[in-house]
Amino acid sequence: MGEFDLIRQFFQRPVRRAALGVGDDCALLAPAPGMQLAVSSDMLVDGRHFFADVDPAALGHKALAVNLSDLAACGARPLAFTLALALPRADPAWLQAFAGGLLALADAHGCELVGGDTTAGPLNICITVFGEVPPGRALLRSGAQVGDEVWVSGTLGDARLALEALRGRARLPAAALAAARQRLERPTPRVALGQALQGVATSAIDVSDGLLGDLGHILAASRVGARLDVSAAIELIAICAVGSSAGGHFDLEIDLETRRQCALAGGDDYELAFTAPAGQAAEVLAAARQAGTPVTRIGRIEAEPGLRLVDGAGQALPVRPYASFDHFA
């Protein structure tokens, strides 16, 4: 199968919103007048972001999901994306499944594949995604204010727990592993929530490297600090997908420290962490209802730089054990 046949068979589809799609030197986008274009790129590498034997449909889903999650974190509406793909070989069955997972998620978000590149090489997937957002309405990392409350969407830690189980460092019942693995391999980008939080949240980020590390980017960009209540909130939303799948919350034998590790430092959750003024909790909850995504209040922004964790007894917890992932550290 040649390069151009491969593109035609699996990736070339008519576009409706773009002015020109796959098949020329460039794609042409026609942004709505006055809108800003939000742009993000993510590169997924074999052995680092996924296992080589991962279900290709799940990989296609995840490759786009992590990019849509960046749009969500900015409150942008998805428009289009490009796909650059290095493949060890052109395997039609693999490509069919990969394209299926990728394009199903794209269709669910009205996000059109408009162009890209294919080449032979070690498996590498690079997607660049485009969304639109009204000027001044994008959610940035730099907008958190002292006194704001800190929120997080959905649940945290399931993806990390799946990774630990797949690496043989944790044991899970089959149903629980399946649920956790779903969260790891088919994350749900919080696109509707991000848009609903326009004008409500003061800052936002998606949790890809771990809550503490990612929240740290908001604190640094906003020049503030935060206090998180680990027991009251974070322990309750940790590893919920897994707990639920086993027939109820937390009846798995997952100890407190593992829950904290996974919730605070586990990456790949693709939930949104965001801040909003303390007086706007009702608006936050209304946005969450509108988006169909639960949110939980986990702490407060403070003037003193850095992160402080407290447990249920109000005792300070050390932050260092929960430091997050760095590709080159």
Place this chain on the structure above:
Amino acid sequence: MGEFDLIRQFFQRPVRRAALGVGDDCALLAPAPGMQLAVSSDMLVDGRHFFADVDPAALGHKALAVNLSDLAACGARPLAFTLALALPRADPAWLQAFAGGLLALADAHGCELVGGDTTAGPLNICITVFGEVPPGRALLRSGAQVGDEVWVSGTLGDARLALEALRGRARLPAAALAAARQRLERPTPRVALGQALQGVATSAIDVSDGLLGDLGHILAASRVGARLDVSAAIELIAICAVGSSAGGHFDLEIDLETRRQCALAGGDDYELAFTAPAGQAAEVLAAARQAGTPVTRIGRIEAEPGLRLVDGAGQALPVRPYASFDHFA
């Protein structure tokens, strides 16, 4: 050196035209009202698009040049780009040189680095570039008309000759190899020519895989054929950089067949091949003068599908030996 330090040190710079640059979940572009956004992605892989020991400054240049060349082929004005980079290790000296080559070319075209991704992995460089073009003015592959003349910018074949020499399949004097290698490793995207050809050319493509193959994309998209005069035009512009560097045209011992192979099938030239109405030759030449890029008329668009080559005696030449590169063929 950590991932975020690496980005800050080498790739984070203030933006002037974009609304938001490197450092948040998304970059924000503010396209001029009414303009369309041209988008292109290219992925460069170690061992396939470059040798592992290539000068990193040249690699940085080339990675952006091949993307700017796609904008040129559409007649778009460069605005911004994202860079996704998989690196075996974070080597500051390598990164310094790579970023230097990349950003020097970016600055020369007013094209801002607005975002991207870095990860550990086999060396892979994926750039997505954005340009703007007035609606209806983009040069497409599909606009060639019967009777149009076929043109090509600059010279052809130098890059391929360098590749042959570096692989030990051709011998070149040192000065000639240096000139050819410059064309291979530091191609010049024909950005000004592409813009000058708006409203003049009826179709365009950049020559990345070889003239015949790339021109074939224009013919297929436009549902036409073409006749190229190999002797009168193509042989004269083949391997000119190398010939000139050695003190004059064609005094190297490069036989006719090698010249034809390199000109017709050699990739990596990043010249523009384009068509224009026969009555508009003066406008084409004026656009070329304005852009400071020589152009040569090499053939004519015909109704009969397919490509036909003729030599100086008017004899038909076979096309097959000059078929172009396919990553998976």
